[in-house]
Amino acid sequence: MNHLRYDGAPPRLPADLAARPEERALARVLARWVLAHGGSARLSELAARAVLAEQAGHTALQLDPGEEAGRIAGEALVSDGSRQSPFVLDDAGRFYLWRNFAHEGEVAARITQLRDAATPLPMAAAELAALFPGGDPARDGAQRAAVAAVGGRRLFLLTGGPGTGKTTTVLRMLLRLLRDGIAARDGLAIAAPTGKAAQRLVQSVRLEAARLRASLPTDWAPYFDALAGGEALTVHRLLGWSPRRNAFQRGPDSPIDAGVVVVDEASMLDLSQLRAVLRALRPGATLVLVGDADQLDSVGAGAVLGDLVAVLEAEGAADLVRLRHSFRADTRLLPVNEAVRAGDPAALQAALAQADGQARLRPVEDTAALARVLRRWADTLADQAAPPALPAGDDASAAALSALRALADRQLLCALREGAFGAVALNDAIERRLRQRWEVPAGQDWFSGRAVMVTRNDYGSDLFNGDVGLCLRGADGELRVWFEAAEGGARAFTPGALPAHAPAWALTIHKSQGSEYGEVAVLLPPDPEHCILSRQLLYTALSRARRAVEIWGPQASLENALARALPRAGGLRDRLSR
Numbered sequence: 001m002n003h004l005r006y007d008g009a010p011p012r013l014p015a016d017l018a019a020r021p022e023e024r025a026l027a028r029v030l031a032r033w034v035l036a037h038g039g040s041a042r043l044s045e046l047a048a049r050a051v052l053a054e055q056a057g058h059t060a061l062q063l064d065p066g067e068e069a070g071r072i073a074g075e076a077l078v079s080d081g082s083r084q085s086p087f088v089l090d091d092a093g094r095f096y097l098w099r100n101f102a103h104e105g106e107v108a109a110r111i112t113q114l115r116d117a118a119t120p121l122p123m124a125a126a127e128l129a130a131l132f133p134g135g136d137p138a139r140d141g142a143q144r145a146a147v148a149a150v151g152g153r154r155l156f157l158l159t160g161g162p163g164t165g166k167t168t169t170v171l172r173m174l175l176r177l178l179r180d181g182i183a184a185r186d187g188l189a190i191a192a193p194t195g196k197a198a199q200r201l202v203q204s205v206r207l208e209a210a211r212l213r214a215s216l217p218t219d220w221a222p223y224f225d226a227l228a229g230g231e232a233l234t235v236h237r238l239l240g241w242s243p244r245r246n247a248f249q250r251g252p253d254s255p256i257d258a259g260v261v262v263v264d265e266a267s268m269l270d271l272s273q274l275r276a277v278l279r280a281l282r283p284g285a286t287l288v289l290v291g292d293a294d295q296l297d298s299v300g301a302g303a304v305l306g307d308l309v310a311v312l313e314a315e316g317a318a319d320l321v322r323l324r325h326s327f328r329a330d331t332r333l334l335p336v337n338e339a340v341r342a343g344d345p346a347a348l349q350a351a352l353a354q355a356d357g358q359a360r361l362r363p364v365e366d367t368a369a370l371a372r373v374l375r376r377w378a379d380t381l382a383d384q385a386a387p388p389a390l391p392a393g394d395d396a397s398a399a400a401l402s403a404l405r406a407l408a409d410r411q412l413l414c415a416l417r418e419g420a421f422g423a424v425a426l427n428d429a430i431e432r433r434l435r436q437r438w439e440v441p442a443g444q445d446w447f448s449g450r451a452v453m454v455t456r457n458d459y460g461s462d463l464f465n466g467d468v469g470l471c472l473r474g475a476d477g478e479l480r481v482w483f484e485a486a487e488g489g490a491r492a493f494t495p496g497a498l499p500a501h502a503p504a505w506a507l508t509i510h511k512s513q514g515s516e517y518g519e520v521a522v523l524l525p526p527d528p529e530h531c532i533l534s535r536q537l538l539y540t541a542l543s544r545a546r547r548a549v550e551i552w553g554p555q556a557s558l559e560n561a562l563a564r565a566l567p568r569a570g571g572l573r574d575r576l577s578r
C-alpha cells in the first residue's frame with residue numbers, strides 16, 4: 001500500500017466507534033490510501049469505519065442503501081463484488097473490505113455445497129436405543145435425533161447451552177459414524193479453538209466413553225478403541241499453523257487427514273477460521289460444528305455459528321439439532337438463562353422471583369457498594385477456599401485436585417477488565433483481603449491458596465491460555481502451583497516455571513467462556529450506557545453457574561444488557577439463505 005503519495009489534509013476518522021490507538025492508526029493508513037488512490041473523502045471515511053467495524057467483529061458496514069450508498073457507488077475503488085476491488089458495496093447497502101466479502105462468499109458457497117451433498121443414512125432404532133442405555137427420550141430425545149440425523153451428512157450442527165449434553169452427543173455421533181464405517185475408514189479429527197477447550201473436550205469424551213463402553217455389547221468395542229488416543233487439537237494445530245510462513249499448511253492441496261472433523265466451541269470460530277477449516281476438508285469429508293450459538297461471538301470478525309444456526313433453524317433443517325434440556329444446572333436457573341437468552345425483562349424478573357434465592361440481583365451502583373459486596377465475597381472465599389496442607393507422596397495430587405475443584409465452586413466474573421469495576425482492580429482487592437485474612441507476610445508474592453490463570457498457550461508444559469492453577473504448600477514446605485491434568489489428577493509446577501499468568505479471583509466474562517462454576521457473581525458496569533453490555537455477554541456469564549448466580553449492578557445496566565442483542569453486521573445469513 002502506498003499511502004505516502006497523499007499529502008492533502010489528514011483524513012477524517014469517525015469518532016463514534018470505540019477503538020484502540022493501534023486500530024485507529026490502521027484505519028488512518030487505509031483512509032489515506034483511499035485518498036491517495038483517487039477515492040473521495042466520503043469513501044476514505046467509510047474505509048476507516050470498515051476497518052474499525054471489523055475490529056469490533058463486523059464483516060461489513062451497513063449503510064443506508066439509498067442515499068448513503070449511492071454517494072460512493074460509482075467510485076473506481078468500489079465494485080458490486082463481480083470484479084475484484086478494494087471495497088465492495090452490495091445490493092443491501094453492505095460496505096465491505098474485499099477480503100471479508102470474498103471470505104463470506106467462499107464460506108457460504110462451501111457450506112451450501114456440503115449441505116447439498118448430504119445423502120442421509122438411516123439408523124436402526126435398536127442401534128440408536130443401544131447408545132442411550134437407560135435413557136429417557138423425554139430428556140434425551142434431541143440427543144437421539146442428532147445421532148440419527150448425522151449419518152450421511154457432510155455438514156452437521158449441534159447447538160445447545162451448557163450442560164445440555166453436547167459432548168455426550170458428539171461421542172455417540174462419532175460411535176455411530178464409526179459403526180457406519182465412515183469415520184473408521186477415513187479417520188477422525190476433534191478440535192476446539194482454544195487449547196483449554198480442546199483438552200476439556202478430549203477429557204470429557206474419554207470419560208463418557210469409559211462410562212458408556214461398560215453398558216454396550218462387546219461388538220461396539222472396536223469403535224471405542226478407534227476413539228481412544230485422540231489428541232487434544234486446537235483449530236490452529238488441526239490446520240497446521242506455521243508461524244514462520246504466517247499461514248496454515250492445510251488447505252485444498254494438503255487437506256486434513258480425516259474423514260470426519262469435529263470442531264467444538266464453534267461460537268469462538270471467526271469467519272476466516274471457518275473458511276480455513278472448510279478449505280482444508282478432504283473431498284467427501286464430514287464437518288460437525290458444535291457450540292452454544294447464544295454465547296458471545298468470536299473475538300475475530302463474523303458470527304458464523306450464530307448465523308448458521310439462525311439460517312438452518314429458520315429453514316427447519318434436519319442438519320441442525322438444538323439441545324435444550326440442561327442436565328447440569330439447577331432447574332431454578334434454567335428460566336433465568338432462558339429469559340436472558342430471549343432478552344425478556346418480565347420473564348427474567350419472574351424467574352428471579354421464583355429462584356428461591358438461587359438467583360438474585362444486588363444493586364451495586366457505585367464504588368462504595370462494590371467495596372461492601374466485594375469484601376463479603378472475599379471473606380467467604382477466605383473461609384471456604386482456605387488452602388489445605390498437602391499430604392506427602394502420591395496423595396498430594398488427589399488433595400490438590402479437590403482443592404482445585406473447591407476453588408471452582410465460586411467465581412466472580414466481570415464485564416470489564418479495566419477500571420474500578422474491572423477484573424484487574426477486583427483481583428487486587430480480593431488478593432489484598434485474602435493476604436490479610438490468611439496472614440501472608442508482606443513482600444511474599446506467592447502464598448498457599450493463591451489462584452492464577454495462564455494467559456498464553458505453552459505447548460512445552462502443556463499449559464493453555466485459560467487454565468487455572470492453585471498455589472499450595474507441599475509436605476516438604478515448598479510452594480507449587482497445581483493444575484488439573486487432562487489424564488486425571490493434578491500436575492505441579494514451581495511458580496517460577498509458569499508461563500504468563502494473572503490472578504484468577506475475578507475473571508472477565510470473555511475469559512470464562514467454556515468454564516463452569518458452582519456459584520457465579522457477575523459484575524456489570526455501573527454505567528448503563530456502557531457499550532460492552534449485551535444479552536450475549538450476560539447469558540455467557542450467567543450460564544457458567546450450576547447452582548446459584550448473583551448479578552451485581554444497577555437495574556438499568558441489567559435492563560440495557562437484556563435489550564441489546566448486538567447483532568454483527570455482515571451478509572453471511574443472506575448468502576446462506578435459499
Ligand SMILES: Nc1ncnc2c1ncn2[C@@H]1O[C@H](COP(=O)(O)OP(=O)(O)OP(=O)(O)O)[C@@H](O)[C@H]1O
Binds near residue numbers: 166328
Ligand atoms: N442423556 C443424558 N442422560 C443423563 N445425563 C446426561 C445426558 N446427557 C448428558 N448428561 C450429563 O450432563 C452433563 C453435561 O453433559 P455434557 O458435558 O455432554 O454437556 P455439554 O453440553 O457438552 O456441556 P458443556 O459444553 O457446558 O461442558 C454430564 O454430566 C453428562 O453426563
